[in-house]
Amino acid sequence: MAETSPVFDYQKVIIKMTKKIFLSFLAVVCAATVAFPLMALAQTGTAADQLRSSAEERQTETEQRQEELGQRAEERQQTLEERREGLQTSMTERRRNMIRKFTGLMIERFDAAAERLDKLAERIESRIGKFKAEGVDTSDSEQYLNEAKLKITAAKEEVSKILGAVETALSGEVGENTFKEVRTIINSAKEMLMDAHALLVKAVRSLKPGFNKDDTSNATSTATTTP
Template structure:
């Protein structure tokens, strides 16, 4: 009993001896401590909406922008962008046909290129052959005009009594060669049409062919004939000049004898 009373008196004495300010500070610390402990605890972030995606740069709970919502699928695309994307997908899908269809297209394009190549060959053959034929016809016309002039000169010499047998014979040979050259050129011109028809008929054929060979051979024959006509004309002109010299010598000798 005495011990209990002593303890009670001791506690009462301590309380009476402690200042009121110290008691108030102790009570304030006791009330603030739980609040500080609550503030030091980590904050719990709210969960993201269903279907939203997060990245390291975007922690959970960050407000979602329009771009993020569109990328995550939580927000629909604008109608114009959606139409553009659908059109792009359609074009990409139409631009990649199946393997078999692509092979057929490649074969068709290759066949078209071969057809155009054959067509160009026939057109080139026609153009070059006609150019050569035109040149040979022009050469024949010039040779014939010169032959006419030689005939006119021979006629004048005959009137003067000059012997022009050699020149007349050579001019006749020239006329024959001119006729042969005209026939050869006509044959070459006819071969052009046949070669072009053959080239068109063999378009797309896998068998190699030389449709221009007959045309080249005919043109070579025509060229040789024209050259022969020209050579005959040269011989006729040379013989005519010889007759003219003979006439000059005879005229000079006659004049000198008359003077004497």
């Protein structure tokens, strides 16, 4: 039998090793060929999840911002309404105070007018007494004076009702007919004072010396002096 050459054996070894290396490389390539798509798929799935999560977070943030904006808008609207109501309340209260002030001044004028008429009536009554003592017929003047006094008293009673009527009107909603009763009372008091003044003027005009001399007194005087 022929002996195997050492060189030939070495070549065989090299060939076997080359085959093993190639097969190992091929296995690695195959494994990589299979693994890379799986890894890419896994990475793609992870990226999709991240995108989905990010989108959900953005949606949540957007909804939260919208909710906050809505709440702020409601708060601003409520604040504006409160300010508007406050201004309306303030304006209404100012109007009421102005009405009260005007009412007070008007009542003072009515009281002053009634007081002047009272003093005038006292002076006329004093003059009537003097003329009556002189024998002048003062019945008409006395009648006018008494009627004037009644008018003055009635006017004072009407004036005393004004403030209460105004406060009653201001306690509710102010409308077109709110002060209807107040106007009625004021007009009534005004007319009564004017009537009282007119009656006092008549009482003064009726006091003419000697014009309304009592006939009985004249007759007695004539009878006494006639021979």
